[in-house]
Amino acid sequence: MEDKGAFLARALALLEQLVAFPTVPDASTLDLIDFCGDYLAAYGVESHRVPSPDGRHAALYATIGPRCPGGVVLSGHVDVVPIEGQVWTSDPWRLTERDGRLYGRGSCDMKGFIALMLAAVPELRAAPLARPVHLALSYDEEVGFAGAHRLVPVLKQSLPMPQAVIVGEPTRHQIVNGHKAYAELETRLRGHAIHSGRADLGVSAVTMAARLIGRIDEMDRENAARAAARPPLFQPNYTTLHCGRMEGGVAASTVAAHAWFSTDIRAVPWEKADDYIDRLRRIAADIEAEMRATHSGCGLDMRVIVNVPGLSPEGDQSATALAQKLLPRAALTTVAYGTEAGLFQRAGWSSVVCGPGDILQAHRPDEYIERAELVAGVDVLTRLTQALC
Incomplete structure (x- = not known):
């Protein structure tokens, strides 16, 4: 086995290069994918791309070792959240180390894991693997999961059945075997504007939106009231519904169009x-009918922006068992945020x-990953390589 110091040094150098790619939602990820593909090719590893419909992005996957069942998929996303509106004390696109912390956008979420994946390639290539390691990189995870939605079916069709998928989101190497599903909706309403002195002749899009939001809040409170009936697996231990943004109207004296x-x-x-979503659509249909009863030009459109399945705890099934073998002291836990693991499980x-x-540390200004976390990651991937030989 290679000296772990060389493994770590390679991971640090790769992380510095990965952070320098500003793969925010509005930017193409192709330059970073080109970099990863070239890196793999330099070690004799063939990679495959799954392009986005607009050609501005691509997912990438590669296999190291024999093409047989029972391998392990290491999965990460290359996109990062924006820096607008944040105050950083160092350049977010240049990896900066201070007091054992490596600062830079995406260093934690989740280019640190991708750097470790890539840094493991020479060791994987040199090892007598009996089962393969599959590397998978997606795009658009932070805004819509479009990359994984396109990548996972291709992997399902192209690769032998793996033993496990490890999605390397930042968990401090605790083992997350369950998380919530995530859906985001956008609802737009068309009212009928009129002077508020005759508000009775208009239809306020703001008022009707508030009515629907009120019903959404009722669902959330009903779920909270029922939460105590189940063993606590999540915080909070129920399905939450929340409205984070709302806009409407032009003036206090005008019924909102x-x-x-x-x-x-x-x-x-x-x-x-x-x-x-189906329940909300039914409620929205009733509200839209009420709006149109006053003015036929009114309407309501509800669009699903994101819909990603949750991850259900699998007990001692293969992925959990493998992770516990690699990290025998790690806790099994669940989280409330969503990941691409639910798509793989589905x-x-x-x-x-x-x-x-x-x-x-993710998504915040001065995002960082601790050097010690990368050291731990080197140990995990070294043990994984040994387990597959």
């Missing part, structure tokens, strides 16, 4: 976000979430 709002649904694994592949870094 337009309004829109967002809805965030975080569904526990024993419930389906789709059921809540495809029939046993999955867990486990990676370096702390999720509390």
Whole structure:
């Protein structure tokens, strides 16, 4: 086996290069994918791309070792959240180390794990692997999961059945075997504007939006009231519904012609976000009918922006068992945020979430990952390589 110091040095150098790619939502990820493909090719590893419909992005996957069942998929997303509106004390696109912390956008979420994946390639290539390691990189995870939605079916069709998928989101190497589903909706309403002195002749899009938001809040409170009936697996231990943004109207003296709002649904694994979406559509249809009864030009459109399945705890199934073998002291836990692991599990592949870094450092100004977390990641991937030989 290679000296772990060389492994770590390679991971640090790769992380510095990865952070320098500003892969925010509005930017193409192709330059970073080119970099990863060239890096793999330099070690004799063939990679494959799954392009986005607009050609501005591509997912990438590669296999190291024999093409046989029972391998392990290491999965990460290359996109990062924006820096606008944040005050950084160092350049977010240049990896900066201070007091054992490596600062830079995406260093924690989740280019640290991708750097470790890539840094493991020479060791994987040199090892007598009896089962393969599959590397998978997606795009658009932070805004819509479009990359994984396109990548996972291709992997399902192209790769032998793996033993496990490890999605390397930052968990401080605790083993996450369950998380909530995530759906985001956008609802737009068309009212009928008129002077507020004759508000009785108009239809306020703002008022009707508020009525629907009120029903959404009722669902959330009903779920909270029922939460105590189940063993606590999540915080909070129920499906939450939340409206994070709302805009509408032009003046206090004008009945609002337009309004829109967002809805965030975080569904526990024993419930389906789709059921809540269907319920909201029925309520919205009743509200739209009421609006049109006053003025035929009124209307309501509800659009699903994101809909990603949750991750259901699998007990001692293969992914969890493998992760516990690699990290015997790690806790099994669940989280309220969503990941791409639910898409892999829905495809029939046993999955867990486990990676370096702390999720509390993600998305914030001065995002960082601790050097010690990368050291731990080197140990995990070294043990994984040994387990597959």
